[in-house]
Amino acid sequence: MAFWSSTSVFTSKVPRKILFMFTLSLSVTYLFYSLMSCYNSFQFQENYVYQGRLVTEETTFVTLREKLYSSSSQVYLDEEFIDRTSTEQTIAVSSVRNSVGIDTRTAGWARAQAATTSSMMSRAAAAAGEHEHPEFSTTDSELRRAVNCTSDYGVKKLPQAIIIGVKKGGTRALLEALRVHPDVRAVGNEPHFFDRNYERGLDWYRELMPSTLEGQITMEKTPSYFVTNSAPKRIHSMARDIKLIIVVRNPVTRAISDYTQTLSKRPEIPTFEVLAFKNRTLGLIDASWSALRIGIYALHLESWMQYFPLSQMHFVSGERLIVDPSGEMAKVQDFLGLKRIVTDKHFYFNKTKGFPCLKKPEDSSTPRCLGKSKGRTHPKIDPDVIRRLHKFYKPFNMMFYQMTGQNFEWELEEHGNSPGSRD
Numbered sequence: 001m002a003f004w005s006s007t008s009v010f011t012s013k014v015p016r017k018i019l020f021m022f023t024l025s026l027s028v029t030y031l032f033y034s035l036m037s038c039y040n041s042f043q044f045q046e047n048y049v050y051q052g053r054l055v056t057e058e059t060t061f062v063t064l065r066e067k068l069y070s071s072s073s074q075v076y077l078d079e080e081f082i083d084r085t086s087t088e089q090t091i092a093v094s095s096v097r098n099s100v101g102i103d104t105r106t107a108g109w110a111r112a113q114a115a116t117t118s119s120m121m122s123r124a125a126a127a128a129g130e131h132e133h134p135e136f137s138t139t140d141s142e143l144r145r146a147v148n149c150t151s152d153y154g155v156k157k158l159p160q161a162i163i164i165g166v167k168k169g170g171t172r173a174l175l176e177a178l179r180v181h182p183d184v185r186a187v188g189n190e191p192h193f194f195d196r197n198y199e200r201g202l203d204w205y206r207e208l209m210p211s212t213l214e215g216q217i218t219m220e221k222t223p224s225y226f227v228t229n230s231a232p233k234r235i236h237s238m239a240r241d242i243k244l245i246i247v248v249r250n251p252v253t254r255a256i257s258d259y260t261q262t263l264s265k266r267p268e269i270p271t272f273e274v275l276a277f278k279n280r281t282l283g284l285i286d287a288s289w290s291a292l293r294i295g296i297y298a299l300h301l302e303s304w305m306q307y308f309p310l311s312q313m314h315f316v317s318g319e320r321l322i323v324d325p326s327g328e329m330a331k332v333q334d335f336l337g338l339k340r341i342v343t344d345k346h347f348y349f350n351k352t353k354g355f356p357c358l359k360k361p362e363d364s365s366t367p368r369c370l371g372k373s374k375g376r377t378h379p380k381i382d383p384d385v386i387r388r389l390h391k392f393y394k395p396f397n398m399m400f401y402q403m404t405g406q407n408f409e410w411e412l413e414e415h416g417n418s419p420g421s422r423d
């Protein structure tokens with residue numbers, strides 16, 4: 001009562017004009033704050049609307065990732081496999097840094113990307129000797145901050161697809177081409193989990209994987225799995241629905257490639273011709289020599305078929321991967337359920353290297369060829385030995401074509417007219 005009576009006293013004593021002015025100023029202030037908060041929510045929405053669609057935070061990341069990847073570069077992890085001078089590496093590191101800092105609206109995604117590429121970055125930067133360019137310093141420090149505070153973006157998952165073989169088939173070239181795809185994240189080195197490190201357990205294996213965002217596939221490659229007896233069962237018990245990729249190459253050329261690699265490390269080993277035979281006069285081939293045994297693909301495939309249907313396996317022709325990389329990549333992307341993003345635009349043929357290499361983004365002319373351990377010059381092998389090996393493999397190859405339903409035409413190579421034939 002007292003309150004009401006004092007209010008009425010107040011209104012009766014204050015002139016009506018002052019009361020009107022007071023009310024008006026209150027209304028204007030209210031209107032001003034309403035407009036301000038509307039503006040903020042417009043700004044907020046801008047982050048979440050992309051191409052006229054209102055999307056969730058996660059899908060925005062995916063879409064922007066696609067957008068950003070179409071114009072940015074990725075750094076290769078493994079110096080052993082990649083031909084790159086330290087200057088080239090510096091440029092590559094810088095271009096990744098640039099791409100990360102290009103747009104504040106993509107900063108969220110960039111931080112996530114930075115987290116998954118942080119180890120990559122530090123290794124590549126270390127390899128490059130951390131040559132700092134003053135003009136990149138702002139971007140560098142922004143990236144470092146981003147890397148430091150976002151290492152928990154994404155989750156580490158067990159692989160959903162593995163390149164299981166074959167050694168010297170072209171597995172590195174395939175993996176590096178796949179890594180261009182924005183929806184593929186792969187571990188750079190070969191984990192050798194299912195053959196050498198199985199006792200370390202699945203948690204150890206998962207920890208090796210890069211973090212992935214929703215919609216990205218985790219991958220690894222270890223070519224020795226294909227010839228490891230215990231690998232099919234072990235992989236099956238980890239993930240029965242896993243996708244398996246096998247890059248196969250003419251077993252004769254593959255054997256020579258394998259031998260060339262060993263020879264480069266141990267020049268004192270006997271000649272290929274000596275190692276290939278138990279008894280050369282009798283024409284008795286030594287199929288227990290690993291360089292030859294690996295090429296009996298039908299034999300190894302049999303043990304995989306006991307655990308996995310063919311629909312979960314994809315065979316890549318190592319020969320076609322050299323002469324038509326985008327054609328083989330289209331099939332691999334289809335198999336993995338990925339959009340065909342890696343196409344002929346991503347490759348060019350490097351005459352010096354004699355192989356297709358990955359193109360650099362438009363803002364750089366640095367090529368991305370595989371390293372010196374890929375595409376070595378093979379020693380000249382006695383043509384008679386080559387002929388005998390072709391004969392040895394022929395029935396196994398036929399069996400392999402039947403099992404896979406694909407003809408890899410390695411018999412044409414005997415006459416030197418097969419695609420990708422190099423011996």
Ligand SMILES: Nc1ncnc2c1ncn2[C@@H]1O[C@H](COP(=O)(O)OS(=O)(=O)O)[C@@H](OP(=O)(O)O)[C@H]1O
Nearest residue numbers: 167168169170171172173257355356370374375376
């Ligand atoms: N783009 C490109 N660049 C370089 N090399 C290429 C490429 N595509 C396929 N190849 C062939 O890949 C062969 C090596 O195979 P892998 O990567 O599977 O080898 S390894 O098992 O990982 O050591 C390697 O074998 P060699 O030529 O005997 O060295 C190449 O012939």
